[in-house]
Amino acid sequence: MKLIIAEKPDQGAKLAAPFQHTKQKDHIRIESCPLFPEGAVVVWAVGHLCELVPPETYSSEWKKWHLDTLPMIPKSFQFRISKGKNQAYQTIKHFIHDQSVTEIVHAGDAEREGEAIIRLILDQAGNRKPLSRLWISSLTKNAVIKGFEQLKDGDKTKDLYEEALSRTFADWLVGMNASRAYTLQLKAHGINDVYSIGRVQTPTLALIVKREAEILEFVSKPFWEVHAEFQHANGRYWAVWQKENDPRILNGVMAERIQSFCEGKPARIETVTEESKKVHAPAFYNLSALQAMMNKRRKFSPKHTLDIAQKLYVKGYLSYPRTDSRYITTQEEELLPGILGTLSQQDPFKQILPAPFQTIQNRARFVDSTKVKDHYAIMPTEQIPDMKKLSEDERLIYQTVAESIIAAFYPPLEMSYTEINTIVDERAHFTSKGKSVISKGWRKVIPFPEKDKEQALLPVCSKGDPVNGKEFFVEESKTKPPKRYTEGELITLMKTAGKHIDDKELIHVLNQTQGLGTEATRANIISVLQNRQYITIIKNTVQPTAKGMLLIKALGSSILVSPEMTAKWEKQLDLIGSGQYDAAVFMTAIYKMITDIVSESHHHAETWSFTEQEQAALPVRQSKWDKKKRRKAPVGKCPICDEQVIDKGTFYGCSTYQTSGCSFTLSKTILTKKLSLSTVQKMLKDGESPLIEGFKSKGKTFSASLRWNQTENRFAFTFSQATNMTR
Structure with a gap:
């Protein structure tokens, strides 16, 4: 009996759908049929079940953040089951070791990441049974049946797993070591926050900061x-x-x-x-192109576009969305007339179908098997939805993809x-x-x-x-300064990052490997930059924060901020994935690079000089590894002793309190009204705040300014004649 392992429950259901089956709580049993004479069991992961263990698992000395423990380079990498996913793992493990199971079918997504998700589970569970590989680009009934009829030998895709592991290990080494090195160096300069660094996120942030610098330095003429x-x-x-x-x-x-x-x-x-x-007509869509277009047309975030496209894929209406190709093969081309014929029976396609031509115009622009690596361009499948039953966003994305295919059957x-x-x-x-x-x-x-x-x-x-x-x-x-990037433009920027380096060979590599990140990860990288307070996105416009700008300034000319590192890696990783390069040789080079990065952080730190304004603009954060100390960035001059006023958590106070006993304090919230940092800075500079609305006392709301009282050594309310008090 075959055991079929899918990435997610809904994909597992789609793989079982063409056959007679019985659904259980945690698996699906396929009845005996010509493709599965002994029947089959379908189980599923819940995305990534396995993750690398934290540093302290390798060495207790690595638990605390210290410069003298860097670089951290494990002798061998270890994985564990992700928190909250053990039940799914145990179900899969149970069936792997079931004596009635004689063969495993790897049914993860047909690309590098999907390869790793399932193989890691098999390795963790100690699988020793024969492995075959399902390799399909859509989840329609016909595609699933054809895929099971043409299963690949598991060894044919093993190199993709080696590539995925090499990428994962290298990313861990960069992230863990560089993040700790620069976080600790910045802490020594009085900046208490965690500064995450990554192979893709950091050069992406650098490009955003570069644009912001161009805007700030621009002189309008x-x-x-x-x-x-x-x-x-x-x-x-x-x-x-x-x-x-x-x-x-x-x-x-x-x-x-x-x-x-x-x-x-x-x-x-x-x-x-x-x-x-x-x-x-324009080329067909890959994921980046679709994300950029939906952001331009509808202001959809890249993640939202990916989520909706993924839903349409799982429902069987669109082909695999995480593709980097804008071409289809002759096999897909043969399906298009039938697909368009079915589309022509419902709105909004009735008005534009049938198309003027029965075959694709300017065929070489759209059909080229040599430019399809894992998956062809995004296209509708032969399973056509009822457009009225789709959600509004599903309809918009499906229609956009369908129209791109239809346009190819029209004249120029x-x-x-x-x-x-x-x-x-x-x-x-x-x-x-x-x-x-x-x-x-x-x-x-x-x-x-x-x-x-x-x-x-x-x-x-x-x-x-x-x-x-x-x-x-x-x-x-x-003259106007350059504009900040939109989310859609940022996706395109990551994809075309090669133009930001000088080496022609590396530019070619980045162009071949689709730039920074992959089709599947770019949207997530933007979310990571947001979550780590490196960028803000307001009305679809991307802007670096003070924290993001300070990190890029601290990194200086490090290779960590350049797409060059990604270019070098991608060239070698691509060769590993095709069996033309030794993963061990790649990792040896990575170990040396990590050692150099840690050493480089010491040299960079010696040259740092951050202004009071740069530090004051940083977000307030209480460090997990130093709860008693808070960021000492000055906010302004103390009105009593003229020393620095600093953030002390719920209030601002004089930095010399412990040495000179200066008693100046200013609460961050006065009569339920929270004072902004800019207001406090103005109060300390000018001795008075602007008019502040929203103070509440005894059921009444009022407006007032806060003015320094030299006699009482405190800020006190001052009212204008126009001040109103309301209930």
Whole structure:
């Protein structure tokens, strides 16, 4: 009898669905059938059941954080069952050792991570039985049956497991050692917080901080443009003055002179150029592209898009979502006409199906088996949902994926681009650009975004035609700093991180390995950066926090902040996964690198100099390994003794209390109103707060300022005549 091990309960149910079966509490029994003459049992993990043990398991000295215990390099890595998942593990282990089970079918997701999840369970349980591998990209009935008919030998995918383990061990070594090293070094500089460092999260954070530095350092400069309205016999049009294709004038007086020069002067059409272009339908979606598009269109977070796509996959409506390919193979291509035929029977696809063509247009853009490694692009399966029964978000994502496939069966979009160059008095040059749609093509399926709507048509004209300059006017503007990334742009940034390094070979590696992180992990990396207070996301805009910026400053030029390390790793890990590189050689190099990183942290710490403002902006945190001491970052000057005021938990107090006995204190909350850090800083600097609303006393709410009373050595209320007290 075969034992089939799936990653999750819902996937286990899908694998059993094509066969006669009986569902039990913790497993499913498949009845005897041609594919399973002796029947089969389906069991499931609950995601990752196994995790690496904590450092103290290897050595009691590693339990406490000390620089002299670094680097921590275990002689061999050990795993344990994750907390709360032992019951699922025991069920799987029971069936592994059941004498009636003669073969194990590994039915984890068909990629590196899925390979590791199930094989780790088998290793922990001490499996010695033959192993075969189910390798499928969708959970439809036909795909499942075909997958079981074509099971792979387990040894064929073992190299993927070696790659996954090497990646896990290397990430543990970097995370544990670098995080402890820099956390302890920062603590020695009076900054008490845990600073997590990771191979992917840290260079991603560095790119976000780099953009923030560009914004902060940006100096806005004014510029001027001269605009004109011209009247031609066939209609009017607008143009902008240009010199060497640059419309910006850096001197306002010069702009006004150009305006004055042009007024009342004769003008003519100098040149007219027209060009038509064909634009083919966009490539199919991989996960990153889908996440970026849904964030752009609907402000969906990358994690939300992944969660919804995963639900549609488990329901059998979409193919495997965590793919990095934007191509399909000839096998999937053969299924598409049938899928589109079924889609055409319901809204919203009735209006765009049947498509003009029966086969994919510009086929090489979409069908290429050599560019499909583990999974093909995301596409609808032959199991078509009732769109009315999907949730709103499920419908939006399913429709987006389906439309990308349908668009490939449409002709190209044809656009006409026109440029008119007008010359005034044979000296001043003005340019007008316009575009129009000749044929919508696939844009009937995927409409233009609002900002890309067709521009107003320019009048039909010829070289030499006279025109009348009806109006000339100057517009003043300012240069704008670069924008902060959106979540969708951050996904794309991680994917294209190669452009941020100089080594051409490493750029190629990152391009081949899809940049920082994987399709499955990028959304989670963003969540990790949020949870660790390195970034904030407000209205879909990503911004580094003071903590995130301080960490990147502390790391300086370390390899930890560069995509270069990931590039080198990915090149070797990819070779391990294909059986062309020895995992032991890779790990030996990692051990040396970890030793260098720890040594590097000492050198970096010697050069650190953090301003009071940088430290004051950090989040308040009481360290787990030093509960009695709090962060000593100064908030401002003590109004009594002129020494530093520091955060003492529920209140602010003078830093010299223990040595000089200075009694200054200021509660963080006064009459139920919590004082913000910026308010306290202003009080200590100016001796008075701005008007504060929301104080409550004896059932009444009132507004007041807090002003330093020199006689009483404390901040006291001060009221303006406009102060209101309400119940």
